[in-house]
Amino acid sequence: MRNRIAAAVTLVLAIAAPAYAQSSSELTQDDVNRALAQRTAAANSLNDVAARFEVAVADEGIARERIAELARSVAALELDIADKEIEVLELVRNRYMSGGSAGTERLFAAKTFTDLPVQGEYFHVMSEMDLATLRGLEVAEDLHRNQQALLEGTLVEQVLLVEDITRLRDQILSILEDADADYNAVAIAFQVQEDRKRIEEEARIKREAEAAAAAAAAAAVAATSTTTTLGSVTTTTTRPPVTTTTTRPPVTTATTVPSTTTTTSPPTPPIPPPIVTDGKACPVNAATAFSDSWGAPRSGGRTHEGVDMMAVRNAPLAAIESGIITRTSNSSLGGRSIYLTGDSGSNYYYAHLESFASGVKSGLRVTVGDTIGYNGSSGNAPDYLPHLHFQYAPSGSDWINPYPLVKELCG
DSSP states (O other), X not given: OHHHHHHHHHHIIIIIHHHHHHSSOOOOHHHHHHHHHHHHXXXXXXXXXXXXXXXXXXHHHHHHHHHHHHHHHHHHHHHHHHHHHHHHHHHHHHHHHTTOOHHHHHHHHOSSGGGXXXXXXXXXXXXXXXXXXXXXXXXXXXXXXXXXXXXXXXXXXXXXXXXXXXXXXXXXHHHHXXXXXXXXXXXXXXXXXXXXXXXXXXXXXXXXXXXXXHHHHHHHHHHTEEEEEETXXXXXXXXXXXXXXXXXXXXXXXXXXXXXXXXXXXXXXXXXXXXXXXXXXXXXXXOOBOOOOTTOBOGGGOBOOSEEEEOOTTOEEEOSSSEEEXXXXXXTTTEEEEEEEETTSOEEEEEEESEEOTTOOTTOEEOTTOEEEEOOOOTTOOTTSOEEEEEEEOTTOOOBOOHHHHHHHHO
């Protein structure tokens, strides 16, 4: 699917953008805005699906922990039962050696220890300590059966959750990838078109400046010509004008054009311009689906302290505001992570990145909208669907629910 997106964008850059630039049907900012509105609408249509997905992922994580706990319990009970069976066998042996009785014969005749009848002759044979030993085995076997049933039921529940997660994942990814492809085709083509127009305008201004400079130089040469007449002899002396030449580097704008060279890896799609609103950018510069999961249960007894923003793998992640990257890390929990302190004093945390953007490190100053990393599933994030775990702390405050902020910025 990502190859299809890259191919679509490359096709637009190679064919659509030049065609628009050379015809009267140029792309306009309104075209970009409409494409953005369609991308946002497609992502918003996934809000309920994203919420169900998050619940399923959380439940599956809890189910896995429960399975591990039950498996440990069942294993411990099996060891306990084995020990208690040895105790009962020893009890039977001692009773037999001490003279036996009809009750002892019934002990030997029982197929399982739990088959032993509780009858008068049983009580005559067994002392209170003996009964405690037998009942301890019976209780352990009952508990083992219950725990084994719970384990098998939880395993079935986990399988169903994984199937649900897979179905929801496929639905989310399909819509997000299509929304990105449609928007990027328009936004990047418009950007290339405007870059080309700007370069052409700068070239025109440069040509006009050079022509004006040449005309001024010619006029200066004509003005410095001196004609001297001596009798019938006319002498013309021409003094070259005194000129000072200042060399200024030409103003150039670099335009990235996808290479047509065949490589062993698929082409990287160009990054669309970030969407900046009131000095802040959506931290995911792509179609993204998310829900308000602040405080939701997580594995290990934790609660969620952020918002999970689902997007295609390697979707560009943008600096939400201008500021300083105070730290980067790679841990078993958050994976590849970035801590950003904005000029406003607010702190932001980006986790589970697939990779950092080139040059990103502690102390780097970034501008709002700069690409600082790429979406992924590093750390303890399940690989079902890549997502950005995003946290927000206003200046002087602890982490708070970031959902209202990203909802305002990302639509």
